[in-house]
Every structure is written in structure tokens, then in C-alpha cells.
Amino acid sequence: MAIAYPHYLTSKNEPKSVDPLMVSPQPSPSSRGGVCLSQDELKKIAAYKAVEFVQSGMVLGLGTGSTAKHAVDRIGELLKQGKLKNIVGIPTSEITRNQAEKLGIPLSDLDDHPILDLAIDGADEVDPDMNLVKGRGGSLLREKMVEAACKKFIVIVDESKLVSHIGGSGLAMPVEIVPFCWKFTLKRLEMLFMEAGCVGKLRRFEGSGDPFVTDNKNYIIDLYFDKEIGDLKAASDAILRLAGVVEHGMFLDMATTLIVASKNGVSFTNKLT
């Protein structure tokens, strides 16, 4: 279904600044003539809003996932229309690379562009401090490398991704590990978070049951927690100290702006530094 965007989402004006902290003065995009917007339409609204912050000449981190896909599509569309020029995209996965190539977005990498102006990406969970869980799409390592190199990192989500604490959705916190003796690493990860009732599962393809393999030829262990993890920084350090672990999906203190599309409208939160 084509979205008839409210005026504030189709404005040709670049936003001059983002309102600090939650502001949501805009009209609700949740229904038009009695039709409720789907989760994917909310994702698209958040993505399009983020792309309003893209300016010609920027080096951009291109995220991965169903929300980020809308942003990449929109960037491609604006380039084609000549409304954006001289963009360089740094994709966070092979899927996004393929998408961007098809759209004609010029691409590069971190070797040639170690500092990025802006990245736009989705998330699986966002806590009240704008800490994230990412990687349920399996691209957490490249996402973290690219997004850590950005001056600004806009996270785009629909309201279902907001949680009271990391792990609060009850869904997975992914950890990318080397395939070598993965069962050993899985056990070590579970032991680290025994008090939080942690259970780890090797991610597998549905159907074949083969292990899911990342773009970097690694495996993913999905961690599930019964209770809160506690100190996130300590948890992050402990995971990264385990030999065999490549990276985890907690993105702590990385997002600079959060855009949430919900039934009540679009809200912006800027991280206060």
C-alpha cells in the first residue's frame, strides 16, 4: 500500500536541528481515513524522516534490516532525482551492498573513508538511555565497525523496539563468534550470565538447520536472559574478553539520535553528551 505521507514527512526543507529530548508535536501518522499503518509503514516513516538529515557530499553508513532498507531506498531515490549529490555509502552488510549497488549509490569502505558523517540504521531493542541491541539480522560486526566511525548515528525504529532494559523484549542478544569449538564458546557465554538465567542458542537457518554464517564467515550465538543483565558495560567487557568471541550486539552509548515512529506520531530524541 502506498503511503500518503503527512506534510511533515514530505517537506523539501532540510531540518535545521532536532528537537532535544522527546517532542512529538506532529499529527499522528497512525491512521488515515480509518486505515491503521502497519509496522512496516511505521518503519518507513522513521526511515524517511532520518533521510531528511542527509546532505549532499556526505559519507554515509548504510544500515541493514527491514527499517534501514527503506532509508537506503529513499537515498537512492533522492540521488536519482538529483536532490542529493556526491553521496558515498559505506554498507554494513552484503545485503545492503547489493541493494545500494542496484540503486546506483556510490560505495566505498572504512579503509578509504575512516570517518563517516552519518549512519542510519535500525535496532532490535532500544533502552531509555538509547543503548541498543542489534544483530538479529546477523550484521552486528560490520554495523558496529561502521557506526562507531560515524560523527552521527541515527537509529530508526517503530515503537515495538522500545524496551525498559536491554534484553527486555525476551528476544535474542546476538554474539558473533568464530566457528571453532562453538559449543565451548556457547557454554562460556552462558556461564558468564548464569545469574541472569542466560541460555545460548546457535543461530541456524530454518529448514536446513545449518548454522547461520555471517558475512565474516562466523557463527552467531543468540543469548536469552531470564533477568536483567545488570551493568551493561561490565557485561560488554566480559563478553569481549572471551577468546572465540568476535563482537556482541549491545551498542552502548553509540546512538546520537533516535527516531521512533508510533501510533502517536514521530518522536526525536537527541543524546545529550
Ligand SMILES: O=C(CO)[C@H](O)[C@H](O)COP(=O)(O)O
Ligand atoms: O541489527 C540489525 C541487523 O543486524 C537490524 O538493524 C535490526 O535487526 C533491526 O532490523 P529490522 O529493521 O528489520 O527490525
